[in-house]
Amino acid sequence: MLRLSKRVEYGLMALQYLAKSGNVATAREISDAGHIPYELLAKVMQSLKHEGIIDSYQGVRGGYAMLVAPAQINLARVMKALDEDATVTECISPGSVHEQCTLYANCTIKEPMQKLQTRMEESFGKMTIAELL
Amino acid sequence: MLRLSKRVEYGLMALQYLAKSGNVATAREISDAGHIPYELLAKVMQSLKHEGIIDSYQGVRGGYAMLVAPAQINLARVMKALDEDATVTECISPGSVHEQCTLYANCTIKEPMQKLQTRMEESFGKMTIAELL
DNA sequence: CAAAGTAGGACTGATTTGATCGTATTTTAT
DNA sequence: ATAAAATACGATCAAATCAGTCCTACTTTG
Numbered sequence: 001m002l003r004l005s006k007r008v009e010y011g012l013m014a015l016q017y018l019a020k021s022g023n024v025a026t027a028r029e030i031s032d033a034g035h036i037p038y039e040l041l042a043k044v045m046q047s048l049k050h051e052g053i054i055d056s057y058q059g060v061r062g063g064y065a066m067l068v069a070p071a072q073i074n075l076a077r078v079m080k081a082l083d084e085d086a087t088v089t090e091c092i093s094p095g096s097v098h099e100q101c102t103l104y105a106n107c108t109i110k111e112p113m114q115k116l117q118t119r120m121e122e123s124f125g126k127m128t129i130a131e132l133l
Numbered sequence: 134m135l136r137l138s139k140r141v142e143y144g145l146m147a148l149q150y151l152a153k154s155g156n157v158a159t160a161r162e163i164s165d166a167g168h169i170p171y172e173l174l175a176k177v178m179q180s181l182k183h184e185g186i187i188d189s190y191q192g193v194r195g196g197y198a199m200l201v202a203p204a205q206i207n208l209a210r211v212m213k214a215l216d217e218d219a220t221v222t223e224c225i226s227p228g229s230v231h232e233q234c235t236l237y238a239n240c241t242i243k244e245p246m247q248k249l250q251t252r253m254e255e256s257f258g259k260m261t262i263a264e265l266l
Numbered sequence: 267c268a269a270a271g272t273a274g275g276a277c278t279g280a281t282t283t284g285a286t287c288g289t290a291t292t293t294t295a296t
Numbered sequence: 297a298t299a300a301a302a303t304a305c306g307a308t309c310a311a312a313t314c315a316g317t318c319c320t321a322c323t324t325t326g
Binding site: 134157160161175176178179182189190191192193194195196197 | 268269270271272273274282283
Binding site: 001002003005009011012013016017034035065070075079083085086087089104106107108109112113115119120122123124126127131132 | 134135136137138142145146149150155167168208212216217218219220221222223239240241242245246248249252255256257259260264265
């Protein structure tokens, strides 16, 4: 299917929102503005925080804010934070136990797939949050 | 998840096989050589035929053969044949009824996603079956 | 006319994803 | 102090997707 997950979509919308507003915004505020399910967005924000893209403030008057300049955050990093696995084939997957792919020993397309992976990462590496503004 | 489907993987392996052999091969032969589930491969071959990438011959001594030069077949075309939908977001999907995406009216990332789609299609458009040989 | 193929519909099980719920923790304001 | 507003996060449920399999038909060569 090759589709971005909703987590990534929501994450991009949220980052765009934060980048535009320029200061702290709550998950509820972003959820309302973008018609995004609140509970899911909340998790997305936590993941973005763990990746070090945004910062969080707990308690009343809390919320989230950008921690890195929009132009410095590329899509690859957002996807890494939100979409555990962004590899075109199983055998390329980072912590992949090759034996998991039953075809590995007989696979005839490993090298080209690695090349494809590299090209896609370039595509996702080139686009930044700044391009969403 | 952003992973190529097994259908596409199998299709690429099969096309590579056909391109290398240079003549007619049966689905069973390709399935055995690549340790690919026969039934699934058979469907993949049918899809590739409908797309006009390969030709089929029924009956005894039948099988499949390349119909287009390997260098003329890019990954985008193979994916189109095998992976109904290869769009990064729902709203970009070819026959998409925009109303299907509940966010469409409020979506703030439509244009950038379209740009991303174009870039990815370029990636998939550049790689051909000739690169698998 | 039998065997070896392709053609293709229908079904099942597994995996993944989206969404929701419940509860704990932190912090500000009163 | 304490109530309210917010993040933190684990657990669970439902829906969609996909891989794989089964079954039956049709086609062609020998």
